[in-house]
Amino acid sequence: MANRFKTKFWRVGIVLFAVIIVGGCAAPTEAPSPLPEEEKPPPVTGEIKRIVEVEATEQTLHYQRQSFWTAERFSELSANKDEFEADFMSSFDSNLAEYNLYAQNYEISFDEPNGSTKVTCHIYNGISKKGDKYTARFEKWLSLPVGFDLLDFHKISPDTLYGETEVEGMPVTVTLRFPVPITGNCHWHVWYPMPR
Numbered sequence: 569m570a571n572r573f574k575t576k577f578w579r580v581g582i583v584l585f586a587v588i589i590v591g592g593c594a595a596p597t598e599a600p601s602p603l604p605e606e607e608k609p610p611p612v613t614g615e616i617k618r619i620v621e622v623e624a625t626e627q628t629l630h631y632q633r634q635s636f637w638t639a640e641r642f643s644e645l646s647a648n649k650d651e652f653e654a655d656f657m658s659s660f661d662s663n664l665a666e667y668n669l670y671a672q673n674y675e676i677s678f679d680e681p682n683g684s685t686k687v688t689c690h691i692y693n694g695i696s697k698k699g700d701k702y703t704a705r706f707e708k709w710l711s712l713p714v715g716f717d718l719l720d721f722h723k724i725s726p727d728t729l730y731g732e733t734e735v736e737g738m739p740v741t742v743t744l745r746f747p748v749p750i751t752g753n754c755h756w757h758v759w760y761p762m763p764r
Contacts, residue, residue, distance in 0.1 A: 614641025618735070620742045622691075624704050624760075629691040631671070634684050642683040649678065656687060667707045669693045700762040707756045710742060711735065717755040718744075727760075729753065 617636040622629050637645065645652045653676045664671055671689040678685055695704045706718060713735050721731040721742070726749035731742045747763040 614638045618740045623745045627695045629694045631691050632688045634686045636684045646678055663709045667709055702760050704758045718753050719755055
């Protein structure tokens with residue numbers, strides 16, 4: 569009786585061992601490896617070019633952003649203008665709020681021949697005054713790519729900084745104009761004297 573039990577035990581053990589071995593030999597399924605950063609396709613937004621211009625006056629930043637779109641995307645946006653306007657303002661306001669800034673006087677237009685949208689507004693709390701000097705703050709609300717900031721801009725005239733870059737493969741130009749020649753800048757700030 570004991571021998572039969574031992575024999576049965578060994579048979580069950582051998583079967584279990586075989587199942588484990590065979591299961592372990594099955595080809596493992598591998599998850600696809602992620603694409604390197606440079607090979608990842610950009611998100612499908614349909615925006616193909618952006619031109620941003622910001623002009624500083626007293627203590628207001630006058631912001632203008634012209635976005636050029638693929639024909640298909642521009643057609644979609646034109647068909648849903650109210651939704652585009654609401655989405656843009658909500659997103660932009662949220663981005664500005666992170667830096668204690670806010671925008672007013674939005675104007676949004678659609679340029680059919682060029683397939684572009686143009687947004688203008690006034691941004692407040694972006695310029696501070698100390699004595700007879702002003703400091704304009706730009707931080708990351710300009711939506712520049714990581715690693716690109718005002719130190720990468722060129723001073724194309726005494727009162728104008730110009731930057732040219734790409735955001736997720738899309739060309740972007742940014743022009744910052746001031747009422748007088750600037751005295752300096754760092755990564756996100758520009759200094760200039762009080763206009764006379």
